[in-house]
Amino acid sequence: MIEIEEEAKIMIKKCTDLELQRKSVRYRLALLKYIKMAGAGHTGGDLSCVEILNVLYNDVMNVNPENFNDKNRDRYIQSKGHAVEILYVVLAERGFFPESDLETIGKFKSLYIGHPTRKVNGIEFNTGALGHGLAISTGIALAGKKDNTPYRVFTLIGDGELAEGSNWEAAMLASHYKLDNLIAVLDHNSLQITGTTSEVCSPYPIDEKWKAFGWNVITADGHNIPELRRVLNEAPTLKDRPSIIIANTIKGKGVSFMENSTKWHHRVPSEEEYLKAVKELEAELT
Amino acid sequence: MIITDQLTEGKTNLEVYCDTLMELASSDTTIIVVTSDSRGSGRLIPFAEKYPDQIVEVGIAEQNIVGVAAGLASTGKKVFVSSPGSFLSTRSLEQIKNDVAYSDYPVNLVGISSGISYGALGTTHHTLHDLAVLRAIHNITIVVPADNFETREAIKAAAASDIPFYIRFGKKKMPDLHSENDIFEIEKASTVLEGNDVAFIACGETVLPAVEAAKLLHDKGISARVLSMHTIKPLDTISILKAAADCKAVIVVEEHSINGGLGEACATVILEAGLQVPFKRMGIPDEDTVTGSQIEVFNHYGISASGLCYEAEKLLAKR
Numbered sequence: 097m098i099e100i101e102e103e104a105k106i107m108i109k110k111c112t113d114l115e116l117q118r119k120s121v122r123y124r125l126a127l128l129k130y131i132k133m134a135g136a137g138h139t140g141g142d143l144s145c146v147e148i149l150n151v152l153y154n155d156v157m158n159v160n161p162e163n164f165n166d167k168n169r170d171r172y173i174q175s176k177g178h179a180v181e182i183l184y185v186v187l188a189e190r191g192f193f194p195e196s197d198l199e200t201i202g203k204f205k206s207l208y209i210g211h212p213t214r215k216v217n218g219i220e221f222n223t224g225a226l227g228h229g230l231a232i233s234t235g236i237a238l239a240g241k242k243d244n245t246p247y248r249v250f251t252l253i254g255d256g257e258l259a260e261g262s263n264w265e266a267a268m269l270a271s272h273y274k275l276d277n278l279i280a281v282l283d284h285n286s287l288q289i290t291g292t293t294s295e296v297c298s299p300y301p302i303d304e305k306w307k308a309f310g311w312n313v314i315t316a317d318g319h320n321i322p323e324l325r326r327v328l329n330e331a332p333t334l335k336d337r338p339s340i341i342i343a344n345t346i347k348g349k350g351v352s353f354m355e356n357s358t359k360w361h362h363r364v365p366s367e368e369e370y371l372k373a374v375k376e377l378e379a380e381l382t
Numbered sequence: 383m384i385i386t387d388q389l390t391e392g393k394t395n396l397e398v399y400c401d402t403l404m405e406l407a408s409s410d411t412t413i414i415v416v417t418s419d420s421r422g423s424g425r426l427i428p429f430a431e432k433y434p435d436q437i438v439e440v441g442i443a444e445q446n447i448v449g450v451a452a453g454l455a456s457t458g459k460k461v462f463v464s465s466p467g468s469f470l471s472t473r474s475l476e477q478i479k480n481d482v483a484y485s486d487y488p489v490n491l492v493g494i495s496s497g498i499s500y501g502a503l504g505t506t507h508h509t510l511h512d513l514a515v516l517r518a519i520h521n522i523t524i525v526v527p528a529d530n531f532e533t534r535e536a537i538k539a540a541a542a543s544d545i546p547f548y549i550r551f552g553k554k555k556m557p558d559l560h561s562e563n564d565i566f567e568i569e570k571a572s573t574v575l576e577g578n579d580v581a582f583i584a585c586g587e588t589v590l591p592a593v594e595a596a597k598l599l600h601d602k603g604i605s606a607r608v609l610s611m612h613t614i615k616p617l618d619t620i621s622i623l624k625a626a627a628d629c630k631a632v633i634v635v636e637e638h639s640i641n642g643g644l645g646e647a648c649a650t651v652i653l654e655a656g657l658q659v660p661f662k663r664m665g666i667p668d669e670d671t672v673t674g675s676q677i678e679v680f681n682h683y684g685i686s687a688s689g690l691c692y693e694a695e696k697l698l699a700k701r
Contacts, residue, residue: 221452224480225476234450235449235455238453265441266446269450
């Protein structure tokens with residue numbers, strides 16, 4: 097991570113795709129390190145959105161520790177709050193707080209609890225109860241339109257979370273008010289704690305639902321850095337419509353034995369599993 | 383404090399709410415009113431006509447109204463959510479808890495047509511639970527104003543505050559219980575009538591029957607203190623304890639379930655202070671609420687001049 101910080105200072109301006117890809121690997125290494133240290137974390141859902149957060153914070157959003165109180169900053173609301181560990185890792189690397197703080201995740205009286213809170217620098221809202229982020233983001237986007245401030249609002253939603261009806265209340269309203277400054281990113285990893293989203297309560301067809309609600313729907317590979325850079329930087333590509341990027345992802349992405357497994361929804365790796373995962377990830381850096 | 387024989391009928395607290403918002407908005411463009419198809423029932427049409435850019439309609443979607451309001455407030459807007467108290471306080475409870483109170487954005491939640499204002503529309507539309515559920519949430523001030531004066535002052539206090547507020551009132555025309563020189567302070571009960579035999583601690587539209595009961599008792603040689611305990615949270619514990627110490631009986635009156643509301647809050651304060659005083663909660667009992675207009679329901683459950691007078695005499699006789 098320290099190595100990343102050094103890199104970060106240079107790379108904030110413009111990283112190459114390769115540099116961002118390597119950064120994703122380092123994020124995954126840090127993520128597993130701190131989940132193991134905390135003895136808790138939503139490992140699978142953290143790993144599925146690494147590239148999304150990487151691209152948002154390193155290539156797309158106008159937000160950093162210096163401008164965090166600026167009214168023109170871009171906003172990031174993590175509706176799938178349980179994947180907070182990867183958010184902590186990315187915010188630490190971007191300089192919002194020292195990386196050493198991550199050693200306290202989940203500890204008694206630590207600010208770094210298992211869902212986002214505003215007590216942590218860089219976090220806008222206390223989320224984690226599912227189905228809240230889109231309404232909040234709609235309010236922020238509406239204020240941006242009213243005040244003619246040029247920020248964009250990015251919201252990360254899980255696909256299991258789509259069963260929460262509150263999402264659809266917000267989806268209707270964002271479309272009604274033509275909030276093209278609102279960009280939702282769906283971490284479409286197709287798994288939730290009980291099984292596949294199709295088995296639990298099918299959200300399909302996802303794209304047609306959002307289109308029917310008046311949204312601009314874009315599909316992307318949620319682990320493909322150049323593709324994510326393109327779609328997230330270009331959004332909104334349609335005026336007067338909120339956008340949703342359906343990012344196709346793999347839960348547990350990056351560690352072979354964690355991929356596509358409900359078992360890793362919130363499992364903490366054993367020492368043996370951790371070393372095996374680190375070996376796999378480090379191999380990607382050589 | 384007032385002691386008059388004839389109370390003058392004022393406006394509805396809803397109308398005063400709209401007047402106050404218009405007064406605030408005249409010099410503050412950050413005031414935003416958010417409605418859930420409720421601008422008509424909220425008497426907010428004049429505001430909508432005069433400040434169309436400062437009112438946001440979200441449709442009939444109470445979870446959404448609070449989430450959206452929190453988002454607006456996070457950008458520096460002074461947001462007033464206006465929605466029937468029944469739906470606002472429970473349909474949106476998780477949004478109130480997380481997006482507003484826990485996230486600490488100063489949204490002002492205004493529960494309109496609360497209590498049993500909707501009368502014969504029935505239990506789906508009654509707000510008899512809001513104080514109980516919201517009292518358990520950290521970081522929210524809860525105000526139940528009695529009359530036009532308290533409503534106006536509560537709205538102004540909420541607009542000036544940097545913490546979340548929940549304010550609820552009904553839709554009845556309320557007589558003025560205050561004189562012009564009265565001072566309104568959050569967390570400080572208003573003494574509507576002085577007295578030392580029995581204390582009525584009431585809130586909202588039940589302060590009026592308490593005042594009327596006090597007049598009946600006065601004619602019988604019993605002096606009744608009437609407190610408008612407009613701030614339910616944080617509570618004015620000093621006034622409660624003073625009432626319990628000064629008076630021979632305490633009756634708490636509220637347009638709310640007897641479970642979890644002002645009555646239980648006052649009882650806790652008195653008991654924890656080690657005071658013993660004959661005590662009675664007057665509210666809506668834990669049963670299938672009787673149907674009828676607000677006044678009929680009030681009368682049925684003894685929230686009336688004669689009902690409260692009877693309870694006071696009964697408590698005093700027990701001593």
